[in-house]
Amino acid sequence: MKDSNDKSKGKGITVKKAEDFNEWYSQLVQKAELADLRYNVKGFVCYLPWSTITIKKMYNIYETILEKKGHLPLVMPSVIPERNFQIEADHVEGFAPQVFWITKYGEKDIEEKLALRPTSETALYQMYSYWVRSYNDLPFKRYQSCQVWRAEATAATKPFFRAREFHWIEAHNVFRTLEDAEAQILEDMETTYEAIGERFAIPSIFFERPQWDKFPGAMKTFAADALMGSGKVLQLPSTHLIGTNFSEAFNVKFKDEDGQEKLGFITCYGPAISRIYGAMIALHGDDSGMIIPWELAPLQIVIVPIIFKGKENAVLSKVKDIKKQLKKYSIKIDDRTHISNGEKFAEWELKGVPLRIEIGPKDIEKKQVVLVNRLTKEKEFTSLDSLKEKIDEIAETYTNNLKKRNTVDFEKSIDDAETLENAKESISNGKIVRCGFCSLEKTAFPCAEIIEKEIGAEVRGSRVKGETKTFKKCIVCNKPATKTVYLAKSY
Amino acid sequence: MKDSNDKSKGKGITVKKAEDFNEWYSQLVQKAELADLRYNVKGFVCYLPWSTITIKKMYNIYETILEKKGHLPLVMPSVIPERNFQIEADHVEGFAPQVFWITKYGEKDIEEKLALRPTSETALYQMYSYWVRSYNDLPFKRYQSCQVWRAEATAATKPFFRAREFHWIEAHNVFRTLEDAEAQILEDMETTYEAIGERFAIPSIFFERPQWDKFPGAMKTFAADALMGSGKVLQLPSTHLIGTNFSEAFNVKFKDEDGQEKLGFITCYGPAISRIYGAMIALHGDDSGMIIPWELAPLQIVIVPIIFKGKENAVLSKVKDIKKQLKKYSIKIDDRTHISNGEKFAEWELKGVPLRIEIGPKDIEKKQVVLVNRLTKEKEFTSLDSLKEKIDEIAETYTNNLKKRNTVDFEKSIDDAETLENAKESISNGKIVRCGFCSLEKTAFPCAEIIEKEIGAEVRGSRVKGETKTFKKCIVCNKPATKTVYLAKSY
Numbered sequence: 001m002k003d004s005n006d007k008s009k010g011k012g013i014t015v016k017k018a019e020d021f022n023e024w025y026s027q028l029v030q031k032a033e034l035a036d037l038r039y040n041v042k043g044f045v046c047y048l049p050w051s052t053i054t055i056k057k058m059y060n061i062y063e064t065i066l067e068k069k070g071h072l073p074l075v076m077p078s079v080i081p082e083r084n085f086q087i088e089a090d091h092v093e094g095f096a097p098q099v100f101w102i103t104k105y106g107e108k109d110i111e112e113k114l115a116l117r118p119t120s121e122t123a124l125y126q127m128y129s130y131w132v133r134s135y136n137d138l139p140f141k142r143y144q145s146c147q148v149w150r151a152e153a154t155a156a157t158k159p160f161f162r163a164r165e166f167h168w169i170e171a172h173n174v175f176r177t178l179e180d181a182e183a184q185i186l187e188d189m190e191t192t193y194e195a196i197g198e199r200f201a202i203p204s205i206f207f208e209r210p211q212w213d214k215f216p217g218a219m220k221t222f223a224a225d226a227l228m229g230s231g232k233v234l235q236l237p238s239t240h241l242i243g244t245n246f247s248e249a250f251n252v253k254f255k256d257e258d259g260q261e262k263l264g265f266i267t268c269y270g271p272a273i274s275r276i277y278g279a280m281i282a283l284h285g286d287d288s289g290m291i292i293p294w295e296l297a298p299l300q301i302v303i304v305p306i307i308f309k310g311k312e313n314a315v316l317s318k319v320k321d322i323k324k325q326l327k328k329y330s331i332k333i334d335d336r337t338h339i340s341n342g343e344k345f346a347e348w349e350l351k352g353v354p355l356r357i358e359i360g361p362k363d364i365e366k367k368q369v370v371l372v373n374r375l376t377k378e379k380e381f382t383s384l385d386s387l388k389e390k391i392d393e394i395a396e397t398y399t400n401n402l403k404k405r406n407t408v409d410f411e412k413s414i415d416d417a418e419t420l421e422n423a424k425e426s427i428s429n430g431k432i433v434r435c436g437f438c439s440l441e442k443t444a445f446p447c448a449e450i451i452e453k454e455i456g457a458e459v460r461g462s463r464v465k466g467e468t469k470t471f472k473k474c475i476v477c478n479k480p481a482t483k484t485v486y487l488a489k490s491y
Numbered sequence: 492m493k494d495s496n497d498k499s500k501g502k503g504i505t506v507k508k509a510e511d512f513n514e515w516y517s518q519l520v521q522k523a524e525l526a527d528l529r530y531n532v533k534g535f536v537c538y539l540p541w542s543t544i545t546i547k548k549m550y551n552i553y554e555t556i557l558e559k560k561g562h563l564p565l566v567m568p569s570v571i572p573e574r575n576f577q578i579e580a581d582h583v584e585g586f587a588p589q590v591f592w593i594t595k596y597g598e599k600d601i602e603e604k605l606a607l608r609p610t611s612e613t614a615l616y617q618m619y620s621y622w623v624r625s626y627n628d629l630p631f632k633r634y635q636s637c638q639v640w641r642a643e644a645t646a647a648t649k650p651f652f653r654a655r656e657f658h659w660i661e662a663h664n665v666f667r668t669l670e671d672a673e674a675q676i677l678e679d680m681e682t683t684y685e686a687i688g689e690r691f692a693i694p695s696i697f698f699e700r701p702q703w704d705k706f707p708g709a710m711k712t713f714a715a716d717a718l719m720g721s722g723k724v725l726q727l728p729s730t731h732l733i734g735t736n737f738s739e740a741f742n743v744k745f746k747d748e749d750g751q752e753k754l755g756f757i758t759c760y761g762p763a764i765s766r767i768y769g770a771m772i773a774l775h776g777d778d779s780g781m782i783i784p785w786e787l788a789p790l791q792i793v794i795v796p797i798i799f800k801g802k803e804n805a806v807l808s809k810v811k812d813i814k815k816q817l818k819k820y821s822i823k824i825d826d827r828t829h830i831s832n833g834e835k836f837a838e839w840e841l842k843g844v845p846l847r848i849e850i851g852p853k854d855i856e857k858k859q860v861v862l863v864n865r866l867t868k869e870k871e872f873t874s875l876d877s878l879k880e881k882i883d884e885i886a887e888t889y890t891n892n893l894k895k896r897n898t899v900d901f902e903k904s905i906d907d908a909e910t911l912e913n914a915k916e917s918i919s920n921g922k923i924v925r926c927g928f929c930s931l932e933k934t935a936f937p938c939a940e941i942i943e944k945e946i947g948a949e950v951r952g953s954r955v956k957g958e959t960k961t962f963k964k965c966i967v968c969n970k971p972a973t974k975t976v977y978l979a980k981s982y
Contacts, residue, residue: 036618036621036622038618039567039568039614039618040572040574040575040617041568041570041572041603041605044568044570045568046565046566046567046568046618047565048565049563049565052563052564053563053564055566072540072543072544073543073544073547074537074538074539074543075537075538075543075546075658076530076538077530077532077535077537077656078638078656079532079535079656080532081531081532083531084531096597097598098596098597099596099597100593100595100596100601100605101593101594101595102591102592102593102594102607103592103593103594103595104591104592104594105590105591105592105642106587106588106589106590107587107588110591112532114591116593116607126531127527127530130527130529131527136829147569151596151597165568165570167566338627
């Protein structure tokens with residue numbers, strides 16, 4: 001067992017991303033030292049420093065955006081008593097099979113079983129019934145950064161994407177009116193585009209999910225889907241218009257201006273940071289390994305001194321100068337002597353360090369360095385005099401260039417289809433299918449089942465913004481199409 | 492139940508800290524809205540935004556210091572399989588009664604019981620056996636920020652101080668030699684003084700704990716004790732020289748330069764951030780409420796416009812100017828109209844906002860504002876022209892002044908004692924007692940038991956640094972004193 005991670009250490013990924021995405025992702029996670037799957041509980045993995053540092057940055061970005069928009073942080077217990085968990089019927093039905101239960105402490109049986117939270121509604125909303133009292137308290141916007149536990153059958157097949165313990169943010173809000181709640185849903189979508197789209201460079205589109213695929217207990221669910229390199233989509237943050245179901249169940253009421261007690265309208269938003277991290281490395285990476293947005297990189301610049309015997313001193317003192325000049329960046333000199341320069345280059349490419357600086361005795365003579373850009377793989381000489389400006393420019397444009405690369409891919413991935421046959425062909429070609437659908441109500445579920453069975457894809461729902469295309473007929477039942485929907489395979 | 496937190500909202504603390512510390516602390520937690528104790532699982536509390544924001548800042552400070560010293564972050568699963576937990580005998584004995592066990596998921600019994608981690612040694616060290624292989628990997632320094640669960644009997648009596656779920660950092664390190672491990676212990680102490688002493692303004696001293704009071708499985712435990720206003724001490728971070736017990740149990744070995752396989756020397760360090768927060772608010776606060784170090788305050792400056800009818804506009808536009816001028820600080824204008832200025836002052840004093848700015852029409856005429864310093868309670872006029880400089884000065888000196896105030900109190904709290912009678916009197920006067928002791932080995936435990944029984948205090952151990960005093964005899968058994976120890980009541 002001791003050797004299973006070791007044998008490949010320092011070596012590159014041996015498959016092409018486009019040819020075998022699953023194997024590519026597995027090797028990436030292992031060889032770039034992102035997670036260790038050898039922890040001896042099924043579905044639970046260790047996050048290693050290289051992923052943890054970036055995940056912390058992602059949390060920080062997300063929390064800052066949420067706080068700017070008026071959400072305040074809090075920390076809830078991670079255990080939920082059984083009686084709370086059972087209050088809202090749809091919720092119980094949706095989550096019960098996945099809940100881990102604490103039944104003992106020490107040798108004693110516990111008085112009441114405790115659920116490890118699979119999500120926090122049933123912990124939070126009883127407290128909201130204390131905290132929300134008057135219309136003056138509204139809007140009431142809170143979030144917590146925490147982990148949740150779900151005994152999903154598919155866990156552990158793909159670290160970060162799925163696991164029995166994952167790390168997320170959940171924002172839960174109470175509003176005076178349905179309109180206010182709906183406005184929050186739009187705000188959550190913008191937050192998603194800002195964090196995930198702008199800062200993490202992951203293109204996504206929001207779908208209103210069909211009624212058969214909404215959050216247990218909600219009125220409506222809106223979820224962002226990202227397109228992964230493999231043609232599959234991955235569900236990223238979802239925001240739920242909970243409405244008043246839970247307010248009624250947990251007595252979340254406020255005294256309105258007119259003196260009446262009214263039920264609060266609830267929304268919740270749950271960006272799963274660890275999963276977003278998985279999506280990000282899967283989407284951005286290439287055959288050489290990781291690509292990471294500039295501000296998320298654990299290390300932004302690595303300097304590799306090219307050393308020849310007898311000339312070490314001049315080179316090493318120059319790289320120290322350069323490091324000092326660039327100290328506003330996360331920067332490191334790789335002066336290890338027991339591995340070759342080629343091995344160093346491969347290792348930092350694998351780990352996705354955005355910029356490599358190489359400098360040897362000849363470069364010092366010519367007052368220049370070599371810059372290698374991880375995203376474009378371009379190699380260029382830059383004079384030492386203009387190094388700082390050059391690097392500032394790369395730092396500023398790096399993530400944007402990554403975004404541009406991804407955006408093009410995303411729009412290219414959509415195929416319109418009029419028949420199941422066309423749809424099937426497009427899906428098998430790694431595309432997302434756009435088509436007409438009879439409805440998104442539960443009555444249309446049989447059509448969705450046929451798509452799943454015949455095409456192996458899911459109805460992701462209707463696009464929330466920017467839909468331009470309409471269809472005349474439902475691709476399955478040929479009834480008039482009331483919605484334009486998207487079909488895709490998902491993780 | 493709905494009203495128990497409500498009735499006192501907006502009202503001040505009704506007891507003096509010096510007269511009834513426990514009641515003072517309870518009221519502080521409730522009235523400043525730091526935690527809500529109404530969560531319906533015994534020993535589990537909700538942290539509200541005002542405490543959460545500061546706790547997040549404390550985490551950030553601590554993590555930054557640890558990373559500067561070469562610790563890398565990681566994230567471990569929060570569940571530990573029973574077989575791991577049982578590997579190290581002393582450890583099992585110490586923690587078994589406190590462990591929460593997961594035995595089911597959904598309706599199914601789980602194959603192997605899972606412990607919710609009470610601490611992470613038995614999760615981490617099996618992974619360390621994979622990760623540490625060569626002397627080149629050493630020192631191996633990692634940390635994680637996480638919560639731990641312990642079913643302590645005394646939980647929930649004092650939020651933040653004790654709870655069944657608490658939030659901490661645990662750093663676990665492997666070294667090549669015992670000397671390297673001992674050097675890490677000293678580094679951990681400096682980290683503690685830097686974070687807790689300098690940044691959080693909590694004076695503490697490190698004691699080497701007696702052998703009967705060390706971490707289960709360690710060679711030696713060193714713990715920082717802070718003196719609380721009540722005369723009691725509170726254990727703050729402890730750092731443990733684990734040695735090779737766990738390395739042996741979990742096979743944490745490395746190939747040394749000489750080709751031999753050797754056991755790694757382990758240390759671990761566990762600052763409990765939520766408890767440190769409790770200690771901090773308990774120590775710093777006064778009869779009006781909280782006092783918070785400048786950089787930890789959720790809000791650093793509050794501006795209260797003093798509004799008279801017809802003159803609102805001039806005042807409100809001036810406060811907006813001021814806010815803009817001071818935007819590098821966390822600053823807020825309190826322009827609520829449904830409560831009085833006096834109520835606003837009391838509320839922000841209770842919540843410990845370091846600086847209040849008051850400005851009314853007369854002040855505008857005189858081109859001045861009123862500044863009220865939360866720590867000193869001093870009120871002074873400052874001209875608008877020099878406002879920015881004045882506030883920069885307050886920001887820079889605030890925490891230092893708090894530290895100075897605390898340091899004096901701390902040194903005053905120590906009484907030397909030659910007899911149990913003197914010791915008893917000093918303890919009952921709210922002092923810490925310094926005295927001679929026969930030894931810190933387990934053989935001296937009977938003497939410690941007598942102290943606990945007769946005086947109601949504990950032997951905290953010997954001071955690690957700066958001890959100047961020696962005693963001739965053990966205060967209990969009159970044998971020659973080999974150690975100078977400290978006796979105190981503790982939380």
